[in-house]
Amino acid sequence: MQDPGARNDHPAFDIHALVFDVFGTLVDWRTSVAREVTRLLGPGVDALAFADAWRAEYQPSMEAVRSGALPFSKLDVLHRLNLDRVLDRLGLGSSVDETTRVELNLAWHRLDAWPDVAEGLARLRTRYRVAPCSNGNVALMVDLARRNGLVWDAILGAEFARDYKPKPVVYLSAADAFACAPGAVMMVAAHSSDLAAAARAGLRTAFVGRPDEHGPGCGEAAASVPVDVSVGSLMELAEVLGCGETAGGA
Incomplete structure (x- = not known):
């Protein structure tokens, strides 16, 4: 469901890391x-x-x-x-x-990930460094990763920044942790407000539709703000960003 209005003139965007919202975007x-x-x-x-x-x-x-x-x-x-x-x-x-x-x-x-997340994240990690950029604390993020088989290169976000999104320091500290300029990092989220704040901080943005987050048909199916990429799953995001199959992939 690539949005024809998304700014995807080059699939890799010269980005080096992806950071992810977690509640709603990765987990139900x-x-x-x-x-x-x-x-x-x-x-x-x-x-x-x-x-x-x-x-x-x-x-x-x-x-x-x-x-x-x-x-x-x-x-x-x-x-x-x-x-x-x-x-x-x-x-x-x-x-x-x-x-x-x-x-x-x-x-x-003990939240469960959406069905596409573990495989999609693994594919994205074949090309990019990946980390949560969540308001959740580190112990919470570790437990969700272990429960759902998610592999991170770092755990970033609110506890690391000592503040909460959408404050710019949360996004900028995540980029700095990877020694990247903000524009070399892409924020991935299912919430337009999160992506708008990340864009104001200079990050690239990818919207992942989660239309059932708040109940059937009660989540965001499409971004309400300009984004670089708009997709329906992490697997689709991996395709858009040119990520290959994982070692165990089909």
């Missing part, structure tokens, strides 16, 4: 969190609604850090604060003990 946070909610809180809780309510606290909690109202805190810490708020708001605060809360907060470490 919504149904994965809902699965864990059902496992730990039981079938009487609307698990998808719970996942949506928890995710809705994501940006406001990070904004407290971005604005300076809260010192930098890892996403695991913010997720736990948000979890407690949601439990209280839904009237579940008194019925969920500390052990269950700790285990439920680890739901974000």
Whole structure:
């Protein structure tokens, strides 16, 4: 689904590294969190609604850090604060003990990747250095990688930059970690706002459609901002960027 409006005059763009948004772009946070909610809180809780309510606290909690109202805190810490708020708001605060809360907060470490991700990332890595550029903390990113068989050359993003996207330092620190100028790095994401911020910081951009991220037909199927590449999967991105098959590929 290469977008005819995307700026892809040369397939390699003279880039040397790819950095990736993770939640929604690489992993299906919504149904994965809902699965864990059902496992730990039981079938009487609307698990998808719970996942949506928890995710809705994501940006406001990070904004407290971005604005300076809260010192930098890892996403695991913010997720736990948000979890407690949601439990209280839904009237579940008194019925969920500390052990269950700790285990439920680890739901974000057990998210499942979209089907194209492991193979697509492996193909992209045959030509480019790759790393997450996520708001997730390092331990969270490591656990997701191990769960889903993802191989990174580094783990970058918010904890490395000590701030949260879309602050420019998050994108620029990722480029600097690879000793690259911003224009030699491509940000890959399923969210137009993330890509717009990366482009303002000087990075190249690739949009990956995830139309079901927030439920069937409730994600971004097409970018709403100018991007360099627009694709429907990481496998398609590998084709556009001229990446060969992996050693075990067909």
